[in-house]
Amino acid sequence: xxxxxxxxxxxxxxxxxxxxxxxxxxxxxxxxxxxxxxxxxxxxxxxxxxxxxxxxxxxxxxxxxxxxxxxxxxxxxxxxxxxxxxxxxxxxxxxxxxxxxxxxxxxxxxxxxxxxxxxxxxxxxxxxxxxxxxxxxxxxxxxxxxxxxxxxxxxxxxxxxxxxxxxxxxxxxxxxxxxxxxxxxxxxxxxxxxxxxxxxxxxxxxxxxxxx
Amino acid sequence: xxxxxxxxxxxxxxxxxxxxxxxxxxxxxxxxxxxxxxxxxxxxxxxxxxxxxxxxxxxxxxxxxxxxxxxxxxxxxxxxxxxxxxxxxxxxxxxxxxxxxxxxxxxxxxxxxxxxxxxxxxxxxxxxxxxxxxxxxxxxxxxxxxxxxxxxxxxxxxxxxxxxxxxxxxxxxxxxxxxxxxxxxxxxxxxxxxxxxxxxxxxxxxxxxxxxxxxxxxxxxxxxxxxxxxxxxxxxxxxxxxxxxxxxxxxxxxxxxxxxxxxxxxxxxxxxxxxxxxxxxxxxxxxxxxxxxxxxxxxxxxxxxxxxxxxxxxxxxxxxxxxxxxxxxxxxxxxxxxxxxxxxxxxxxxxxxxxxxxxxxxxxxxxxxxxxxxxxxxxxxxxxxx
Numbered sequence: 001x002x003x004x005x006x007x008x009x010x011x012x013x014x015x016x017x018x019x020x021x022x023x024x025x026x027x028x029x030x031x032x033x034x035x036x037x038x039x040x041x042x043x044x045x046x047x048x049x050x051x052x053x054x055x056x057x058x059x060x061x062x063x064x065x066x067x068x069x070x071x072x073x074x075x076x077x078x079x080x081x082x083x084x085x086x087x088x089x090x091x092x093x094x095x096x097x098x099x100x101x102x103x104x105x106x107x108x109x110x111x112x113x114x115x116x117x118x119x120x121x122x123x124x125x126x127x128x129x130x131x132x133x134x135x136x137x138x139x140x141x142x143x144x145x146x147x148x149x150x151x152x153x154x155x156x157x158x159x160x161x162x163x164x165x166x167x168x169x170x171x172x173x174x175x176x177x178x179x180x181x182x183x184x185x186x187x188x189x190x191x192x193x194x195x196x197x198x199x200x201x202x203x204x205x206x207x208x209x210x211x212x
Numbered sequence: 213x214x215x216x217x218x219x220x221x222x223x224x225x226x227x228x229x230x231x232x233x234x235x236x237x238x239x240x241x242x243x244x245x246x247x248x249x250x251x252x253x254x255x256x257x258x259x260x261x262x263x264x265x266x267x268x269x270x271x272x273x274x275x276x277x278x279x280x281x282x283x284x285x286x287x288x289x290x291x292x293x294x295x296x297x298x299x300x301x302x303x304x305x306x307x308x309x310x311x312x313x314x315x316x317x318x319x320x321x322x323x324x325x326x327x328x329x330x331x332x333x334x335x336x337x338x339x340x341x342x343x344x345x346x347x348x349x350x351x352x353x354x355x356x357x358x359x360x361x362x363x364x365x366x367x368x369x370x371x372x373x374x375x376x377x378x379x380x381x382x383x384x385x386x387x388x389x390x391x392x393x394x395x396x397x398x399x400x401x402x403x404x405x406x407x408x409x410x411x412x413x414x415x416x417x418x419x420x421x422x423x424x425x426x427x428x429x430x431x432x433x434x435x436x437x438x439x440x441x442x443x444x445x446x447x448x449x450x451x452x453x454x455x456x457x458x459x460x461x462x463x464x465x466x467x468x469x470x471x472x473x474x475x476x477x478x479x480x481x482x483x484x485x486x487x488x489x490x491x492x493x494x495x496x497x498x499x500x501x502x503x504x505x506x507x508x509x510x511x512x513x514x515x516x517x518x519x520x521x522x523x524x525x526x527x528x529x530x531x532x533x534x535x536x537x538x539x540x541x542x543x544x545x546x547x548x549x550x551x552x553x554x555x556x557x558x559x560x561x562x563x564x565x566x567x568x569x570x571x572x573x574x575x576x577x578x579x580x581x582x583x584x585x586x587x588x589x590x591x592x593x594x595x596x597x598x
Contacts, residue, residue: 053515055515075519075520075596079514079518079519079520082514082515082516083517088516094512096509098216099213107513108516111518152516156517
């Protein structure tokens with residue numbers, strides 16, 4: 001469980017935030033929940049995910065993970081969290097463009113997974129990329145790369161999945177397949193998830209809604 | 213992935229720098245050792261040792277005290293920075309004769325003069341150089357001139373000449389006489405010396421002889437063995453003049469050459485170290501450039517759960533392999549260089565050890581590994597901060 005106490009990123013200081021906004025409020029993210037963070041562009045959705053994931057520390061207030069202040073964590077603790085607790089789909093995907101699809105997936109799989117690599121390839125095939133295994137990621141379309149990033153995030157045995165607009169380049173059909181894949185994986189691992197979106201509600205498959 | 217922006221030219225420059233630096237270092241350390249052994253091995257008297265006596269002028273030839281080292285002389289020598297150790301040579305004060313009675317060889321007998329020095333001045337294994345009253349044999353170190361005499365004797369009787377190894381198997385008898393007593397002992401040669409003109413025996417035997425057969429039991433030394441510090445040889449020459457000392461000219465030559473070569477090699481050693489340090493700095497700069505050019509890949513690996521140590525270890529293994537290659541190249545080049553240098557040295561009659569110095573190898577391996585490890589720590593710290 002993560003508890004937020006009056007969090008406000010430094011760049012957003014002095015700006016007006018709505019009553020429902022998560023900024024400067026105290027609330028919790030339960031790892032059993034599927035949470036959707038809904039906001040228009042520029043409100044700080046990516047920033048919010050980066051705060052949870054430890055990529056940004058320029059904020060006031062406190063973020064507590066099981067009552068530990070995450071600002072006190074060192075690189076060893078963050079590595080452990082990123083390896084064993086969180087999995088993430090970045091908005092900018094963060095793939096290795098010079099490596100093939102398979103190599104991109106193997107890099108994550110090498111860190112440890114409950115899945116066999118064949119099962120990972122099966123997921124990729126479900127998303128229509130079974131024939132792109134040996135293709136360099138940099139040469140795939142944005143939508144294809146987004147699907148590779150989704151599959152990569154499914155590999156570890158995570159407790160909480162963070163997703164920053166993971167379907168922004170996918171059509172409806174692929175979005176539905178990817179969402180089903182994600183929710184099945186979360187259910188299988190008994191894990192929670194957190195997704196930012198620009199207004200989509202995804203047929204109310206999420207049980208907690210937050211706003212910025 | 214982490215090396216796709218590798219600048220091959222820069223890597224080549226670092227590699228060449230490392231090869232030159234380590235090659236210099238290995239060569240210098242190897243030849244340091246070779247020079248140290250230049251005067252040892254062939255002589256039973258240890259390395260860096262000279263035998264010194266007082267110059268005898270024609271006016272003072274009949275004054276026996278003029279050739280004696282006084283306690284003041286010994287104190288002066290002991291305190292001198294160019295001299296590491298002073299050991300008096302003890303003479304026999306009784307009659308000694310040496311005889312050889314071997315089957316098939318003519319009887320050979322001569323009066324001899326024996327001397328003894330401290331054991332640690334001799335380049336002999338201690339088990340060969342030990343005597344007490346229960347010992348079966350007296351070990352002897354013979355002057356090489358003795359072999360000449362022995363072989364001339366053999367030639368005049370038309371018997372085959374003997375080598376040093378064969379001479380070591382011959383059985384001799386030593387007879388001590390004095391104070392109305394006479395006693396015989398078996399003896400065998402264990403080593404040879406160019407520097408001593410007398411037969412050397414263990415100090416314990418000399419003490420025993422002087423105690424039991426000599427009338428005059430107290431005499432000041434007329435001969436000293438000095439262990440020199442080659443680096444301060446200039447100071448020693450001045451002392452020789454002050455104390456009116458003389459030593460064999462060929463001994464001086466070896467010491468002079470050694471001293472000169474030490475200076476040359478010391479300068480080369482410093483140059484080699486500077487090259488290695490410069491190579492280390494180039495390696496550090498090259499590595500940082502490599503890591504910063506792979507900043508996206510490094511950051512992404514950190515973001516997906518890789519520990520900085522896991523990422524830095526890729527660079528560590530890359531440079532470790534590169535330096536292993538450098539060391540192999542250094543060994544190959546050193547073998548070629550050594551072959552050429554040793555051929556020149558052999559033309560001067562100098563034989564140098566075949567294998568490269570283990571100390572030199574150890575130094576370059578440890579230095580190379582140290583550089584790679586230091587570089588790894590810097591990369592790790594850089595990645596952890598990013």
